[in-house]
Amino acid sequence: MPDNAIRTPLFFSLPETFDGDKWICRILILLVCVWLATVVFLPVFGLLSKSLTDADGNFAGLANFVYYFQTPALSGSLTNSLFVSGLTMLISVSLGFFYAYALTRTNIPAKGFFRGLAMMPLFAPTLLNGIALVYLFGRQGLITRGFFGTLPGWDIGLYGPVGIIISEVIFTFPQAMLILSVALRMTDARLYEASYSLGASKWRTFFTVTLPGIKYGLISAVFVCFILAFTDFGAPKVVGGNYNILATDIYKQVIGQQNFVMGAVVSVVLLIPTVIAFVADRIAQRKQVSMIAARSVPLIPEADKVKDRLFLGYCSLMAFLIIAFFATALFASLVKIWPYDLSLSLHHYNFRRMGGGGYASFFNSIRMSFYSALAGTAITFASAYLVEKTGGMRSLRQGAYFLSILPLALPGLVIGLAYIFFFNAPAWTVLGITIPNPLNFLYATMGILVLSNVVHFYTVSFLTATTALKQLDQEFETVSESMGVPFYKTFFRVTVPVCLPAILEIGMYYFVNSMATVSAVIFLYSADIPLASVAVANMDDAGDTAPACAMSVLIVLTNVLVRILYGILTKGVHKKTQAWTSAG
Amino acid sequence: MTPKAKQNKLYLKVRNVTKRFGTFTALKDVSFEAGQGEFISVLGPSGCGKTTLLRVVAGLEKQDSGQVVVEDRDVSDFPVSKRRMGIVFQSYALFPNLTARQNIAYGLKSRKVTQDEIKQRVDDLLELVGLKGMGRKYPARLSGGQQQRVALARAIALSPDLLLLDEPLSALDAKVRVMLRSEIRSLQQRLGVTAIMVTHDQEEALTMADRILVMNQGELIQNGSPYEIYDRPATPFVAAFIGSMNFISSAVKKEKGLYQIGAHLLQVSNENGSSGLKKQSSAILAIRPEDVMVLPKGGESEVNKPNVMNARVENMEYRGSVFRVKLRLSMAGNENSLIHSDIPSEKIGRLKIRETMEVPVHFPTDRLRVYSADHA
Numbered sequence: 001m002p003d004n005a006i007r008t009p010l011f012f013s014l015p016e017t018f019d020g021d022k023w024i025c026r027i028l029i030l031l032v033c034v035w036l037a038t039v040v041f042l043p044v045f046g047l048l049s050k051s052l053t054d055a056d057g058n059f060a061g062l063a064n065f066v067y068y069f070q071t072p073a074l075s076g077s078l079t080n081s082l083f084v085s086g087l088t089m090l091i092s093v094s095l096g097f098f099y100a101y102a103l104t105r106t107n108i109p110a111k112g113f114f115r116g117l118a119m120m121p122l123f124a125p126t127l128l129n130g131i132a133l134v135y136l137f138g139r140q141g142l143i144t145r146g147f148f149g150t151l152p153g154w155d156i157g158l159y160g161p162v163g164i165i166i167s168e169v170i171f172t173f174p175q176a177m178l179i180l181s182v183a184l185r186m187t188d189a190r191l192y193e194a195s196y197s198l199g200a201s202k203w204r205t206f207f208t209v210t211l212p213g214i215k216y217g218l219i220s221a222v223f224v225c226f227i228l229a230f231t232d233f234g235a236p237k238v239v240g241g242n243y244n245i246l247a248t249d250i251y252k253q254v255i256g257q258q259n260f261v262m263g264a265v266v267s268v269v270l271l272i273p274t275v276i277a278f279v280a281d282r283i284a285q286r287k288q289v290s291m292i293a294a295r296s297v298p299l300i301p302e303a304d305k306v307k308d309r310l311f312l313g314y315c316s317l318m319a320f321l322i323i324a325f326f327a328t329a330l331f332a333s334l335v336k337i338w339p340y341d342l343s344l345s346l347h348h349y350n351f352r353r354m355g356g357g358g359y360a361s362f363f364n365s366i367r368m369s370f371y372s373a374l375a376g377t378a379i380t381f382a383s384a385y386l387v388e389k390t391g392g393m394r395s396l397r398q399g400a401y402f403l404s405i406l407p408l409a410l411p412g413l414v415i416g417l418a419y420i421f422f423f424n425a426p427a428w429t430v431l432g433i434t435i436p437n438p439l440n441f442l443y444a445t446m447g448i449l450v451l452s453n454v455v456h457f458y459t460v461s462f463l464t465a466t467t468a469l470k471q472l473d474q475e476f477e478t479v480s481e482s483m484g485v486p487f488y489k490t491f492f493r494v495t496v497p498v499c500l501p502a503i504l505e506i507g508m509y510y511f512v513n514s515m516a517t518v519s520a521v522i523f524l525y526s527a528d529i530p531l532a533s534v535a536v537a538n539m540d541d542a543g544d545t546a547p548a549c550a551m552s553v554l555i556v557l558t559n560v561l562v563r564i565l566y567g568i569l570t571k572g573v574h575k576k577t578q579a580w581t582s583a584g
Numbered sequence: 585m586t587p588k589a590k591q592n593k594l595y596l597k598v599r600n601v602t603k604r605f606g607t608f609t610a611l612k613d614v615s616f617e618a619g620q621g622e623f624i625s626v627l628g629p630s631g632c633g634k635t636t637l638l639r640v641v642a643g644l645e646k647q648d649s650g651q652v653v654v655e656d657r658d659v660s661d662f663p664v665s666k667r668r669m670g671i672v673f674q675s676y677a678l679f680p681n682l683t684a685r686q687n688i689a690y691g692l693k694s695r696k697v698t699q700d701e702i703k704q705r706v707d708d709l710l711e712l713v714g715l716k717g718m719g720r721k722y723p724a725r726l727s728g729g730q731q732q733r734v735a736l737a738r739a740i741a742l743s744p745d746l747l748l749l750d751e752p753l754s755a756l757d758a759k760v761r762v763m764l765r766s767e768i769r770s771l772q773q774r775l776g777v778t779a780i781m782v783t784h785d786q787e788e789a790l791t792m793a794d795r796i797l798v799m800n801q802g803e804l805i806q807n808g809s810p811y812e813i814y815d816r817p818a819t820p821f822v823a824a825f826i827g828s829m830n831f832i833s834s835a836v837k838k839e840k841g842l843y844q845i846g847a848h849l850l851q852v853s854n855e856n857g858s859s860g861l862k863k864q865s866s867a868i869l870a871i872r873p874e875d876v877m878v879l880p881k882g883g884e885s886e887v888n889k890p891n892v893m894n895a896r897v898e899n900m901e902y903r904g905s906v907f908r909v910k911l912r913l914s915m916a917g918n919e920n921s922l923i924h925s926d927i928p929s930e931k932i933g934r935l936k937i938r939e940t941m942e943v944p945v946h947f948p949t950d951r952l953r954v955y956s957a958d959h960a
Contacts, residue, residue, distance in 0.1 A: 016662055016666050017661040017662055017663070017666075018663075019663030019665070021663070021665065022663060473673075473675050473677045474675075475673045475675060475677035476677055476679065478644055478664070478671070478673070478677070479671065479673065479677045479738075480690065480691075481663070481664045481665050482642065482664050482665070482667075482669055482670070482671045482739075483665075483690060483691025483694075483738075483741075483742060484665045484666075484691060484694060484695075484742070485690060485691055485693075485694050486665075486694075489694070490679075493679075493682075494679045494680075494681060494682070497681045498679075498680060498681050577681075579722055579725075580680045580681050580722050580723075580724050
C-alpha cells in the first residue's frame, strides 16, 4: 500500500478499543477515594493511635484509657455528657414531634412562618444559645432579676446541667422537627382510610398507623439529637460552669493543659458513643426509605377545631419562646451596660478594645465560609456524581460512598484535634520509616480551616447531591457516550444545570454552618486568621459577654441574609427551570 | 418491505456471546446475523436477556465471551463512543434543560461540523420525524409521542451504523404506539439503517420487524421472519409466547405423520421440529385456536375429513369479531382435553352453536404442530 507509512500508528496513538472516558472516570474515582482517605481516614487514624501512646510517643496500649476510667475527675464527664444529651434528646424529640405534627397533620394557619421560625437556631453558633440564656437566667438575667426588679425573680441555677440542657434543646429542636416532619409527611392516606373504615378510633389509629409509620424517623431523630447534644461544645463552654462534660474536657486538656494525649483519649471516649448512635441512625434511615411506596396517596389533614386550636396554641408558645430568646440576645447586644444602663447603643459592636480580632475576625469568617461553600459544593457534588453516575469499579465506588458518609460520625472537636495531629506533624513515622509530611504547609492557614469545614459538613451535602442526582435519568451518561460526547461535557451542560437547586442548597448549607461552627476551627485557627465564632468564645471567656453577644448577632444576621439570598436565587432558578417542567 | 437484495449483504454478526452477572447467566452463547437495512426485533419475556443482548451490541455491557462484528469491523472490545450506534432508550433520556433542537444537535456539536451545517442537519431531522417548527420546545412541553421522535432524531443525527431501540414504545398510549410503529418502520426503511429493537410486545415485533429473535432465559430460541415465528414456532415456549396455542399432551407417535391420543389417531402433514422423534415416543400436539375448525353437525364433510372428533361446547366468550369457545374433547385418557377455538361470530350464528352443544371438531393436518414431550 502506498500510504503505508501514514497508516503506521505513532507510538503514542491509542487503539480504538481504548476507552479514554472510562479511564478518566476511574482515575477521578480513585482520586475521590484518596482525597477522602487523606482528609478523613488518616487523620482519625492518627488521633486513635495518639490515644494509644504515652506523652513521649511510645506505644502505651490501653494504659491511657485505664488511667482515664480510674480517675473520677475525668471519667465523671462521660456520665455527665450521657446524662445531659440523653435528657436533651427526650425533651427535644417530644417538643419536635408535636411541632412537626402540627405542621403536617393539622390545619393551623401560618405553617410557613412557624417552620421558618423553628429553623432560626440553625443559623446561630451554639455559643449564642448559652449567651442568650445568661441574659435570661444568669446572675443578672432578665428572669433571675424579675425584669430588672419589677417582678419577683426566679433563679433556675443556670450554670451546669440546667443551662446545658436548655441550650442543647434549642440547638437540637429544629433538627428533630425537620426529621419528624419528613417522616410524618411520608405517609399513605389509604392506610388511614382503611383504619377508619375498619372502625378504629382516632387514638387506636394513632398507635397503629401514625406511630409505626414514623418509627424510623423517630429513631433517627433520637440519635441525631443525641449526637448533636453529646458532641456540642459551644453552649456548654458558656453555661457549663463547673459541670464537666466530654466536649469541654477535650478543649481544656488541649488548650488549657496542652495535654494532647489526654485530649486524644477523651476524643476517643466521645467518638465511640457517637459512632454507635450514627450507625443506628443509618440503619433506621435506610429502613425508612424502603417504607415509602411509590404510589402513596398524600394525606390531607381533616379539619378538627379543638385539635387545631390546641396545636396552634402550642406552636405559638414555641414561636414566642424562640422569638423571646433571640430578641433577648439582640436587646442585650444593644444595651449600654446590662442591667444598669438600658439605653440603646451600638458600642458593643465596636470590637476595638476586645480580644478575638474584632471585625477582622468577622470578615475572615465570611471569607472562610465563602471558600468553604465554594470548595465544599464543588467537591461534594463532583464526588457524588462520580459515585452515583459512573459505571464499573463497584468496590471503589462503594468505598468512596462509605468514606463520604463517615464524616457525619465525627464531632467537630475530633476533626479539629485530628487535624492538629495530622497536619502539624513535620513528618509521619510509619513502621519505622519517616515520611516528611507534604501537607504540613496547610497548618495554620486559611486552607486548613476551609478543609476542616468541607469535611465537617461533607456528609449532609454529599447526600443532598446524591438525592438530586438519583432523580436524573440513568441513561443520560449512556446517551452522550453513544454520541461520542465525553461525560464531563454532559456533566457541565446537563447535570449541573438540572441540579442547580440542590447545588445552591449545598452552598448555603456550607456557608451557614461554616459561619456558625466553633468546634473544629477552635483548634485550627491561627493568630493571623482570627474567626468570628472563636472570637465569641474568647470574648465570653474574658467576661466580655455583651460584645460576644454582639458578634453572635452579626453571625446570625449574616446567615439569615445568606438564607434570604439563597431564597431569591432559588426563585430565579425555579423560574428558569419552569420552562423545563411540564407545568404550562 | 426492504428490498431483498440489500438484505443479502451481512452487516452485523453477533457470535457466541455469553454474559454473566455473578452466578446469573444473562446470555448463553447467543449468535445471530443481520443484513444491511434489516429490522430485527428481539422478543421475550422480562428477564430473558433481550435488553442485555442489546446492551452488549451497543457496548454498554462487556460480554464475557463472543464477538460483535459490524461491517467486517470487530467492535467487540470497542467502547460505546467508538461503535457508531444510535440508541433510543425506553425513557428517551432527553436532556430536560435543552430544547428539542439542542437535544438533536447534542452529538453533532462535538464533531467537526460548522454551525450552519448543524442547523441544516437539525432542520432536516426535525422535518424527517415530523416535528417541523417544534425545535424550540423543551422536552417537558412535548407529548410522549413527540419526545419519542426527538429521541429518534437524536439517535440518527450522527448517521449511525446501527440503530438500537430499547422498548421504544412501551411508555406511550396504545393509539400513539400503533401510529409510531409504522412511522419508525418507514423511517428506518427510508434511511436504510440496520435496526435492532427490543420489545416484549409481540404485536409490535410482528408488525415492525423483518425478522424476530425470540429469547428465553438467556437463550436464543428461534430466529425467523414474523410469519415463520407465528406459523411454525420452534418450541412450545415460542408457541405460547406469541399468540395463543392449544397443547394436547400425552400424544404418542405411531408412525411418520400419525399420532395417537386416547382412542383417536391424528394425521399430521408437517412434522418439522419433531422429525427426529422415534416411534412410540410421547409427543405434544399443538394447534392455534383460529385453526380449530368446528364443522356443521351431520354435514358430509365430517365423514371424509381426517382428524375429526366430537367435542362439547363448555363456554363461549364474546370478543367482537370472534367467539372464543371452550371445547371439551371426548378423548378418553387425556386430562388436557379442554381446548380453545376462535370462531368468527358469523359462523357461530350460521351453525347455531350454543353452550352445552355437541359439535364435530376438525384439526387440519397442516395446522397441527408436533413437539417432543421433553420440551414441556
